[in-house]
Each structure stands twice: as C-alpha cells, then as structure tokens.
Amino acid sequence: MLEQLKEEVLKANKLLSSEHLAILTWGNVSGFDPEKGLVVIKGSGVEYNIMESQHLTVLDLGGNVVEGECNPSTDLDTHLEIYRNFKNVRGIVHTHSTYATVWAQMGRAIPCYGTTHADYFKGDIPCTRKITKEEIGRDYEKNTGKVIVETFCGLDPDVMRAVLVRCHGPFVWGNSALDALHNAVVLENVAKMAFLTDGRVPGQEPLVDDELLKKHYNRKFGADAYYGQSGETK
Amino acid sequence: MLEQLKEEVLKANKLLSSEHLAILTWGNVSGFDPEKGLVVIKGSGVEYNIMESQHLTVLDLGGNVVEGECNPSTDLDTHLEIYRNFKNVRGIVHTHSTYATVWAQMGRAIPCYGTTHADYFKGDIPCTRKITKEEIGRDYEKNTGKVIVETFCGLDPDVMRAVLVRCHGPFVWGNSALDALHNAVVLENVAKMAFLTDGRVPGQEPLVDDELLKKHYNRKFGADAYYGQSGETK
Amino acid sequence: MLEQLKEEVLKANKLLSSEHLAILTWGNVSGFDPEKGLVVIKGSGVEYNIMESQHLTVLDLGGNVVEGECNPSTDLDTHLEIYRNFKNVRGIVHTHSTYATVWAQMGRAIPCYGTTHADYFKGDIPCTRKITKEEIGRDYEKNTGKVIVETFCGLDPDVMRAVLVRCHGPFVWGNSALDALHNAVVLENVAKMAFLTDGRVPGQEPLVDDELLKKHYNRKFGADAYYGQSGETK
Amino acid sequence: MLEQLKEEVLKANKLLSSEHLAILTWGNVSGFDPEKGLVVIKGSGVEYNIMESQHLTVLDLGGNVVEGECNPSTDLDTHLEIYRNFKNVRGIVHTHSTYATVWAQMGRAIPCYGTTHADYFKGDIPCTRKITKEEIGRDYEKNTGKVIVETFCGLDPDVMRAVLVRCHGPFVWGNSALDALHNAVVLENVAKMAFLTDGRVPGQEPLVDDELLKKHYNRKFGADAYYGQSGETK
Structure with a gap:
C-alpha cells in the first residue's frame, strides 16, 4: 500500500545524506496521504545507505501502526502533531543540519538578511520557546510538536x-516529502548566510525591507508569480 | 542560430553547479553577440543537471524573444541593462554564492585585502545602494540593472x-560567458578570504597599498602584462 | 592471532581518512581484547591509503610487543593508560580533527548547547589541565594518559x-574500535556546532537544561532507551 | 634532462589542485637539483589538469632558461632568491590557500596554538614586513624573495x-618538491585551526609552552626522533 508515497519518502530520506543535511542517522523524513489519512516515516536509527522500503513504517494520525516491522523514528509524535494542525502539509523533514541547528542552539529566529531568504520564506524563520521540565517529563516528542504549533500562533x-x-x-515541511527536502536544503543555505551576516551589518539592522521581501516571495509563490516555466510555482 | 554562443552559455550555466557557485536554480548565465545584437540566457527555474540547449532563450537588447520556448530567467532585465550600458561586456553571471552574497547582505563593498583580489579586481568591489520602494514596485529587475549602472558612475x-x-x-561579467564564470569563481574566493580577514587586521586598515594593487592587476591585465604565455592576458 | 580485531582496527584507521577526521597521518585507532589482555594499534607514521594488516602492532597492557614489525603509534602509552584505567573501553581513537582540536587549543570544555550533543555525551566534554614541564620531560605520552585519567575524577x-x-x-573511546570511530565523528560535528554557537547566545548561557540533557541521553543510552530498533542501544 | 625532478615537480603541481591548495592557476611548485645547479618550475598561467612535462621550464639560479618553451611562473625570481639563500631547500611551493593567505592578509605571524603546529613548525610561522613602493617598482618578485630572506634573520x-x-x-619549502607540498598541506590546516582559535583563548595567550613545542617538534624531527618507522624522520 501507498507504494508511491513510500518510494518518495525513501528517496527523500536518502537525500538527507547525499545533500549533506544529515550524517549518521541524524534526520528523518515523513510523507502524508490526506485521502487515506496515513503517514509514512523512517524507521528509528536506520542508516541512509542501507535503507529500503521495509525500513519505513505506516501509521494513522493517532500513531497506530498500520504496516511495517520497524519502530518508527523517535520524532514521530512531533511529525504527527504538525500534520494534525497544519492542514496543507504533505511532507516533513527533521535534521540537525549545521547552521540551522546553530540558530536553534542560539535560541534565535533567523532574520531576513537577503533575497535568497525572501525567495522562499516570507519573514523571519521562527524559533520555539524553551520547553518546560513538565513537557519534557511526559510525552516529550508530542509536546515538541505542540510548542511548534504554539509558535505559529499568528x-x-x-x-x-x-x-x-x-x-x-x-x-x-512542504507539499510533499521531496518538496520539504528541497525547503530543508534552502533553509540550511539561508541559515549559513544569515549566520555569517549577523552581527556584521553596519548599524546591526536587517537590511531587507518589507517591500523587497514581498516582491521576492511573491515572484516565486504569489498569485502573479512569474518565476519558472508555466504551470510551476517553483 | 548562435549555436556556438548557445553551447558556451549552456556550458557556463552547468559550471555554476559544478564550481559550487549555485545550488538548486540559484544562478544564471547569459552571453551576448554584439554583431547580431542578441542575448542568450538561461530559462527561468531550470535545474542545471537537466539543462539542454532547448532551455535557452534568445532575445534582442529590447527583451523581445527571437527564439526559444522557455520563459527567460526572471533576472533577464538586469542582464539587458548591463549589456546596454557596459559596451564591452560579452557574458554575465548572476549567483547567490555564499560569501559574495554575505557581503551583499552586509551592504558593503569588498575591500582589497590582498594580491589575490588585486590580480583580478582593480580596487574595492562595489556594493549598490538600497533600492527604493518605487523601484521595487515597477520594473524591479530593470531597476536593479539601473542601480548597478549608477554604482559605476566614475x-x-x-x-x-x-x-x-x-x-x-x-x-x-567578462569577455565571454565563460570568462564571466571564471571571474565569478575568483569573486567567491576573494570574498571568502576578505570576509575572514575583515575586522581582524590590527589597526583595522586594508593592507594593500595602491602601488601593490596596480602592480598585481597590471602584471595580469595591463599594457605590459607578463603573466601567462604569449598571446594571453590571463 | 586476533584476526577479527585487527580487521576492525584496520577498517577504523582507514575511516579516519574517509570520514575526514584525519589528513596525512594525523590520527590513530586501537582496539582491545579483554580476554587476551591485548591491544592492536596502528603503526607510527603509516598513511591510511596504503595501510594493511601488517602495519598493525599487537601489545600487552604493559606495552610489550607480542606481534608486528612496525613501531606502534607514538601515542601508544596514552592508549594503554586509558585501557588500564577505564575498564569498559574496547576501542580508542585519537585525531586532530579541526573543531575538536580548536576547543583543545582554546583549553576549554565543550558546553552542551543542544540535543545533538546530549544524544551522545552526558554533559560538557572535558578538557585536561596543562601538562607540566616535568610530565613532558619524562614518559610524556604515558603522562598524557595519566592527566586524562585525572580529569575523569568524578x-x-x-x-x-x-x-x-x-x-x-x-x-x-567506545565499546569497540568502530564504536569509538563513530563517537569521534559525532564529537567533531558537535564541536563544530558548539564552536559556532559559543559567544553568540543572548545572555551567554548554555541553553540545554539538565532535564533535556538527560532526556536525550537516556532515550538513546538509558535503561529505558527507545531510540533505534530492538536489541540496539544506538 | 632532469627527468626525475621534472616528474616530481609535475606531480607536485597537480597535487596543488587535488589537495585543495589552489584553484584555477593560483599556485606554483619548483624543484632544485643542487649538483647541476638547476631549477624546474611551472609555466606561468598553465592550468593543473592539462599540465604536462612540456609546461615546465628549466633555469639556472641566475634565471637563465636552459630548457623549455613556456614562460616560467611570474613568481620565479622569488623562488630563485630562496634557493640562493637557504642552502638546504630542494623544493618550493607557493599558493593562495585560504587560511594561510588570510593570515598573510592580516599581516600576522601564526602563533603556535597546538601540538599539530609544533609537530612541523618550531615556533611561530613568520610574516614578512610590508614591501616598499621602491621594492614594488623594480624587480618586484626578486624583492619579495629578499624580504623573505630578511625575515629569516635569526x-x-x-x-x-x-x-x-x-x-x-x-x-x-622542503627537502624536495613533494616534501614542500606536504608542508603546504600542513600549513593550511594549522593556519585554519589557529585562525579559529585566535582571539578565543581565555586570557588571549597562546597555550603551547616552549617545552611542549620542542617535545613535539623533536619527536618527529630531532636527533632522537621516534615518530614513524626506522629510517624515516617523518
């Protein structure tokens, strides 16, 4: 079942390694089929170069296993919380890619310092609040998802x-597992350039005005987008 | 038509990826034939590894399509403005290469900190002024070109x-699409070394004197250049 | 003798190069067989790409050569001191990998800035005190091991x-030569992200609380670990 | 003539590219035969991937061409000045490798921050004084060599x-062209780690004491060296 989705999720997980977003087993990708209401996700601790279709687990949005022998990724409950709350998401990527992780470790949102950022992300990329001792103690991974959803208030x-x-x-995340992977590649590159820029701008202010931000985002993703060939939005 | 130019522009676009100047679709190369008055440019949003001759568009300097099925790069009007104003330019490369982009994000010219820079660029590499809300609102890409031309006053x-x-x-830019590509490789490396040097020079002053700058530039590109083999200037 | 251990130690030494932990001859791996009480270690100054089984030396914990034609790594006595004192160690890796070495050069422990660190190391990764002139003058490599052991008091x-x-x-170190190699890969990546984070956290405080540290470490290595597939702890 | 030396110089020049010490044509290697008093050096502006034996030039220490069709590297006179003054040098490498060049751009000697440095360089790696306008105006490359020799006073x-x-x-430089290449690889790595360490050591002092410096240098290169296999000093 879900052969096409599994194939895509498998491919996206392997790309984590070849696109240098994850070493060892430091990342996981899932995909969601909204008609069947099912999620396909990487098995926990499986290395990318030996991963095959059998290392994927199929679950419903309540976390009940429908198919698969492997324990799903330990981050499963975070993925599920995102799918349950963000209705158009069809694929999710989690990594420890270097520069995005450094911003997370600094506890800071990534300011929009350039059009490379604005081409894909309409504003600062948010960072969640600190998770509490209670949220860690019980249902940690699910609570991680809840804190993400809370961050998107507004x-x-x-x-x-x-x-x-x-x-x-x-x-x-994205429209598909591969689209989410694409966005994760963009994020890491944007995070690196922002890290290098940050603290070195004369006057210390982000330089991208709201007009420039909207112009770039909209020429790729807006109603009158004109980037790419007809029929594409990216 | 323009088969040789197309072949070179195609090759230069593919080199964007293999020379690590652009990931995904983050860069574009064009070439110009001054006799025919025609420009060949990459199609918008086409990935480098699948790009073929058919993904190139031929246009006149007024932006009228002469040949090709693809929408040209969204940055086309910036390229055209440069060709219209800088008379000896035969190829243009635009990228989001990491360190050059970081300097752009800092809003700063790249100071000449060493002979590697002086070997290719005769002085600080300029950064444009902020583009205005009005210039963004209408003919954004053309206005980007106009701001570039304005920056070269003097x-x-x-x-x-x-x-x-x-x-x-x-x-x-350069004498050809491939020469422009070569200069873009140099720029990224010079930008990286300048970024690492900047702020760490005791006394904070760029160290290259005007004599050393001219000596290095001229031994490669001056009237009495002696770098390389006979008949070459580079 | 010890064919299986030799094979693993040989493989781990070659991985030093392919995993970018060591250039030239800047690293060495050993493995320990607790039943026989013997150590297998790389020969001094041998390059990884030409290394074969014959370039390994077998010694007892007193440093007496049991088999092998090569001088063992100059760091042998440091390895032996670790095996003699840390009873569960079965493999040791020494490198000059860039970011871990930079922390050593700064003379600082690596603070726990994120869950990537907490997934593998339960707390700050310690740095030894300065070695004294006397400790350098006689039995330098053995004294290096003694200073390591002293650092682990508590x-x-x-x-x-x-x-x-x-x-x-x-x-x-680790449960085997390859496990130690795995931990060395993790260390270098954690060291890089910590280096980039350090000094840039608003308020300058490490952000990982003790609860989050323990949660992540224990979900991989604790008594109720649930990371990975059944039967694995990693 | 000098077929073996030419082969080695050719190999060392190609290694500039594969060891990531030089992009484009940003580096050159020469070798010296003390019996014949002849130098073999790379031709100016020749790219590494197309370089063959015919792109090498043979000259005497006065700079007279003995064999070869190519113009020698523009840095020839700097190489010759070094060979004339440093009597045991048999190979010289010049590059614009990133971190070594950044230290040159900062105008600073590289402090000895660790044993990686001490293993190869017995003390701080010096940086020359500023070259004067007069020294640039006439015999620039020869004067660059003279300033190097002046720096080694003491x-x-x-x-x-x-x-x-x-x-x-x-x-x-080194005992041969390939030994010089080896030292250039070491320099770039030591320069990178020193750059990252510099300014971040609590108290701002280099940490390597003289005893540790000598211990490490001498265990590789001293009279009683014990690094490597018998008969080797490296």
Whole structure:
C-alpha cells in the first residue's frame, strides 16, 4: 500500500545524506496521504545507505501502526502533531543540519538578511520557546510538536514552512516529502548566510525591507508569480 | 542560430553547479553577440543537471524573444541593462554564492585585502545602494540593472568586472560567458578570504597599498602584462 | 592471532581518512581484547591509503610487543593508560580533527548547547589541565594518559566517552574500535556546532537544561532507551 | 634532462589542485637539483589538469632558461632568491590557500596554538614586513624573495619551512618538491585551526609552552626522533 508515497519518502530520506543535511542517522523524513489519512516515516536509527522500503513504517494520525516491522523514528509524535494542525502539509523533514541547528542552539529566529531568504520564506524563520521540565517529563516528542504549533500562533504555515526547535534543530515541511527536502536544503543555505551576516551589518539592522521581501516571495509563490516555466510555482 | 554562443552559455550555466557557485536554480548565465545584437540566457527555474540547449532563450537588447520556448530567467532585465550600458561586456553571471552574497547582505563593498583580489579586481568591489520602494514596485529587475549602472558612475566596468547588489547577490561579467564564470569563481574566493580577514587586521586598515594593487592587476591585465604565455592576458 | 580485531582496527584507521577526521597521518585507532589482555594499534607514521594488516602492532597492557614489525603509534602509552584505567573501553581513537582540536587549543570544555550533543555525551566534554614541564620531560605520552585519567575524577567514562587533551586534540573511546570511530565523528560535528554557537547566545548561557540533557541521553543510552530498533542501544 | 625532478615537480603541481591548495592557476611548485645547479618550475598561467612535462621550464639560479618553451611562473625570481639563500631547500611551493593567505592578509605571524603546529613548525610561522613602493617598482618578485630572506634573520629555514608574504600568501619549502607540498598541506590546516582559535583563548595567550613545542617538534624531527618507522624522520 501507498507504494508511491513510500518510494518518495525513501528517496527523500536518502537525500538527507547525499545533500549533506544529515550524517549518521541524524534526520528523518515523513510523507502524508490526506485521502487515506496515513503517514509514512523512517524507521528509528536506520542508516541512509542501507535503507529500503521495509525500513519505513505506516501509521494513522493517532500513531497506530498500520504496516511495517520497524519502530518508527523517535520524532514521530512531533511529525504527527504538525500534520494534525497544519492542514496543507504533505511532507516533513527533521535534521540537525549545521547552521540551522546553530540558530536553534542560539535560541534565535533567523532574520531576513537577503533575497535568497525572501525567495522562499516570507519573514523571519521562527524559533520555539524553551520547553518546560513538565513537557519534557511526559510525552516529550508530542509536546515538541505542540510548542511548534504554539509558535505559529499568528503565523501561516503555508508561507513559513520551517521552524527551529530551540536547542534542538529544524523541522521543515512542504507539499510533499521531496518538496520539504528541497525547503530543508534552502533553509540550511539561508541559515549559513544569515549566520555569517549577523552581527556584521553596519548599524546591526536587517537590511531587507518589507517591500523587497514581498516582491521576492511573491515572484516565486504569489498569485502573479512569474518565476519558472508555466504551470510551476517553483 | 548562435549555436556556438548557445553551447558556451549552456556550458557556463552547468559550471555554476559544478564550481559550487549555485545550488538548486540559484544562478544564471547569459552571453551576448554584439554583431547580431542578441542575448542568450538561461530559462527561468531550470535545474542545471537537466539543462539542454532547448532551455535557452534568445532575445534582442529590447527583451523581445527571437527564439526559444522557455520563459527567460526572471533576472533577464538586469542582464539587458548591463549589456546596454557596459559596451564591452560579452557574458554575465548572476549567483547567490555564499560569501559574495554575505557581503551583499552586509551592504558593503569588498575591500582589497590582498594580491589575490588585486590580480583580478582593480580596487574595492562595489556594493549598490538600497533600492527604493518605487523601484521595487515597477520594473524591479530593470531597476536593479539601473542601480548597478549608477554604482559605476566614475568606475570603469572594463577593470572592475563585478558588483554586489545590496541584500541580493553578485553580478559578474567578462569577455565571454565563460570568462564571466571564471571571474565569478575568483569573486567567491576573494570574498571568502576578505570576509575572514575583515575586522581582524590590527589597526583595522586594508593592507594593500595602491602601488601593490596596480602592480598585481597590471602584471595580469595591463599594457605590459607578463603573466601567462604569449598571446594571453590571463 | 586476533584476526577479527585487527580487521576492525584496520577498517577504523582507514575511516579516519574517509570520514575526514584525519589528513596525512594525523590520527590513530586501537582496539582491545579483554580476554587476551591485548591491544592492536596502528603503526607510527603509516598513511591510511596504503595501510594493511601488517602495519598493525599487537601489545600487552604493559606495552610489550607480542606481534608486528612496525613501531606502534607514538601515542601508544596514552592508549594503554586509558585501557588500564577505564575498564569498559574496547576501542580508542585519537585525531586532530579541526573543531575538536580548536576547543583543545582554546583549553576549554565543550558546553552542551543542544540535543545533538546530549544524544551522545552526558554533559560538557572535558578538557585536561596543562601538562607540566616535568610530565613532558619524562614518559610524556604515558603522562598524557595519566592527566586524562585525572580529569575523569568524578566523571564516568562509560557516559562521557571523549576528552580534549589541552593544546593537543581529542581522545575518544567506545565499546569497540568502530564504536569509538563513530563517537569521534559525532564529537567533531558537535564541536563544530558548539564552536559556532559559543559567544553568540543572548545572555551567554548554555541553553540545554539538565532535564533535556538527560532526556536525550537516556532515550538513546538509558535503561529505558527507545531510540533505534530492538536489541540496539544506538 | 632532469627527468626525475621534472616528474616530481609535475606531480607536485597537480597535487596543488587535488589537495585543495589552489584553484584555477593560483599556485606554483619548483624543484632544485643542487649538483647541476638547476631549477624546474611551472609555466606561468598553465592550468593543473592539462599540465604536462612540456609546461615546465628549466633555469639556472641566475634565471637563465636552459630548457623549455613556456614562460616560467611570474613568481620565479622569488623562488630563485630562496634557493640562493637557504642552502638546504630542494623544493618550493607557493599558493593562495585560504587560511594561510588570510593570515598573510592580516599581516600576522601564526602563533603556535597546538601540538599539530609544533609537530612541523618550531615556533611561530613568520610574516614578512610590508614591501616598499621602491621594492614594488623594480624587480618586484626578486624583492619579495629578499624580504623573505630578511625575515629569516635569526630564524633557521631548516626548522621553519614556511613564511607568509604580507598581503600576498605563503611560500613553503622542503627537502624536495613533494616534501614542500606536504608542508603546504600542513600549513593550511594549522593556519585554519589557529585562525579559529585566535582571539578565543581565555586570557588571549597562546597555550603551547616552549617545552611542549620542542617535545613535539623533536619527536618527529630531532636527533632522537621516534615518530614513524626506522629510517624515516617523518
């Protein structure tokens, strides 16, 4: 079942390694089929180069296993919380990619310092608040998801497709598992350039005005987008 | 038509990826044939590894399509403005390469900190002023080109073959598309070394004197250049 | 003799190069067989790409050669001191990997800035005190081991499997030579992210609370670990 | 003539590229035969991947061409000045490798922050003084060599095999062209780790004491060296 989705999730997990977003087993990708209401996710602790379809687990949004022999990723409950709350998400990527993780470790949102950022993310990329001792003690991974959702109060997950979990690392989403992977590649590069820029701008102010931010975001993703070939929005 | 130019522009676009100047679709190269008055440019949003000759568009300097099925790069009007104003330019490269983009995000010209810089760029590599709300609102890409041209008031584009567009990234040119690509590789490396040097020089002053700057530039590009083999200037 | 251990130690030494932990001959791996009481270690100054089984030396814990033509690594006596004192260690890796070495050169322990660190190291990764003139003058490598052991007064080498030798570089251990290698890969990545984070956290305080540290460490290595597939702890 | 030396110089030049010490044509290697009194050096502006034996030039120490069609490297006169003054040098490498060049651009000697440095360089790696307007105006490359020699007043080029030319980049030497190449690889890595350490040591003092410096240098290169296999000193 869900052969096409599994194939895509498998491919996206392997790309974590080849796109240098994750070493060892430091990342996981899931995909969601909204018609069946089912999630496909990487098995916990499986290395990317030996991963095959059998290392994927299929679950419903309540976390009940429908198919698969492997324990799902320990971050499963964070993925599920995102799917349950952000209605258009079809794929999620979690990594410990270097620069995105450094911003998470600094506990800071990534300011919009340039059009590379604005081309994909409509504003600062948020960082969650500190998780409490109580939230760690019980249902830690689910609570991580709840803190992400709380962070998006007033933010639209359809135009801001990434978040930094404080002291942990990024979660990134998209229209599909591969689209989420694409956005995770963008995030890491934007995070690196922002890290290098930060603290070195004369006057210390982010330089991208709101008009420039909107112009770049909208020429790729707005109603009158003109980036790319016809029929594409990216 | 323009088969040789197309082949070179295609090759230069693919080199964006293999020379690590652009990931995804984050860069574009064009070439110009002065006799025919035509420009060849990359199609918008096409990935480098699948790009073929058919993904190139041929246009006149007024932006009228002469050949090709693809929408040209969204940055087309910036390229055209440069070709219209800088008479000896035969190729243009635009990228979001990491360190050149970081300088653009800092909104700063790249100071000449060493002979590696002086070997190719005769002085500080300029950064444009902030683009205004009005310039963003209408003909944004063309206005980006106009701001570049304005920046070169008093600067010779034949000896300073690169500019940083503030908050955006570099545009680099040359005698051909491949020469522009070569200069873009140099720019990124010079930008990285300048970034690492900047703020750490005792006394905070750039160290290259005007004599050393001219000596190095001229031994490669001056009237009595002696770098390379006979008949070459580079 | 010890064919299986030799094979693993050989593989781990070659991985030093392919995992970018050591260039030239800047690292060495050993393995320990507790039943026979013997150590297998890389020969001094042998390059990884030409290394074969014959370049390994077998010694007892007193440093007496049992088999092998090569002089053992100059760091042998440091390895032996660790095996003699940390009873569960079965493999040791020493490198000059860039960021771990930079922390050693700064003479600082690596603070726990994130869950990537907490997933593997239960607390700050310690740095040894300065070695004295007397300790350098006689039995330098053995004294390096003694200073490591002294650093672990009050620290459990079973949950803190790495140390930075001040002004020198990291020693990392594990359940086997390959496990030690795995931990050395983790250390270098954690060291890089901590280096980039350090000094840039608003308020300058490490952000990982003790609860989060324990949660992450224990979900991988604790009594009720649930990371990975059944039967694995990692 | 000098077929073996040419082969080695050719190999060392190609290694500049594969060891990531030079992009484009940003480096050159020469070798010296003391019996014949002849130098073999790279042709100016030749790219490494197309370089063959015919792109090498043979000259005497006065700079007279003995064999070869190519113009020698523009840095030839700096190489010759070094060979004329440092009697045991048999190979010289000049690069613009990133971190060594950044130290040259900062105009600073590289302090000895760790044993990686001490293993190869017995003390701080010096940086030349600023070259004067007069020295640039006439015989620039020869004067660059003279300033290097002046910098070694009181320094032994047999135990300090590298120098940073201020605002330019490193020159490194050794017992052969390949040994010089080896030392250039070491220099770049030591320069990177020192750059990252510098300014971040609590108290701001280099941490390596003289005893530790001598211990490490001498265990590799001293009279009683014990690093490596018998008959080797490295």
